[in-house]
Amino acid sequence: MSRFQNSFKMFAVLTLILSASLQFSGAAIATEKKSQNTNVYHSMGKNDQTKLIQFLYQFTNIYEELKIEKDNDEDIVRWLYDGIHSSNLKFAPELVKEKNKKLFTKDGDFYYTPYPASKVNAFLKRTLGFQLEKRNYYSSDKFLLILYKNNSYYILEPNYGGGEEFTVAQPDYLYSIGNNRFYVKFKKYSFAYDTFEESGLSYKLAFNPKHTWSSKVKAMSYEEKGGFAVVEKVVSGKTFSWRLVRFNGDSNGLTDQQIKELQKK
Incomplete structure (x- = not known):
């Protein structure tokens, strides 16, 4: 074999090695880039998925x-007031009425239920990273929503009936945007309490991940327009909880550019 043929064979081998190396390097970069955009929701265990669903339900x-x-106190107070009445906050262990204190009445028509101020603020701190001051809170038209008195928040009871339906947010997508924050895109499903009662099933089944729903539970649901949320994962020892940063219950979600802007913060 001539010197030229040997040189050519060596060049061919080196070319193949270099090509394979570049292909592997490119694949690694692609894999890394893809991992940054991975939907981590479906890799979570059922208990963690349910935990997120219950959090979003609030x-x-x-x-x-x-x-x-960015929101002011009134937005938080109104969410708290509406959530307690509509049962959206039913999974909050801190929000327990004080049985040893009487209701506060205003003008004989409006009733305010007492809750321990420390418990209310513990719930708000855990859920929103926010706490109320020890004072009264009013609506924009100056109507009393929360009365602060003797270490209790007396929260207005609405003068209309409670909800016969409830709406669950079921995540489709959970995407890390850095700093323990996640972008969640979800669909909403509404249910009537009485359909569960008539079927002999527990309404709590609706809070299980959608892929575990039986055909009966699916038949009870009514799909609504979805939305998105930005949540923060707060780790404490071996456990974690979710904290809300942003929520929109009537949206097609954020654009790729808007998500990139979130990643910069």
Whole structure:
């Protein structure tokens, strides 16, 4: 074999090695880039998925956008007031009425239920990273919504009946945007309490991940327009909880550019 043929064979081998190396490097970069855009929701266990669903449920009565970092006290107070009445906050262990204190009445027609101020603020801190001051809170038209008295918040009871339906947010997409924050895109499903009672099933089944729903539960649901949320994962030892940063219950979601802007913050 001539020197030229040997040189050519060596060149061919080196070319193949270099090509394979570049292909591997490119694949690694592509894999890394893809991992940054991975939908982590479907890799979560059922218990963690249910935990997120129950957390989002606290805000499904919101249709206008809520930004915790920018909104004023009235927005938070109204969400708290509406959530307690509509049962959206039923999974909050802190929000227990004080049985040893009487209701406060105003003008003989309006009733205010007492809740321990420390418990209310513990709930708000855990859920929103926000706490109320020890004072009264009013609506924009100066109507008393929360009375502060003797270390208790007396929260107005609405003068209309409670909800016969409830709406659950079921995530389709959970995407890390850095700093323990996640972008969640979800669909909403509404249910009537009485359909569960008539079927002999527990309404709590609706809070399980949608892919685990039986055909009966699916048949009870009514799909509504979805929305998105930005949530923060707060780790404490071996456990974690979710904290809301932003919520919109009536949206097609954020654009890629808007998500990139969130990643810069």
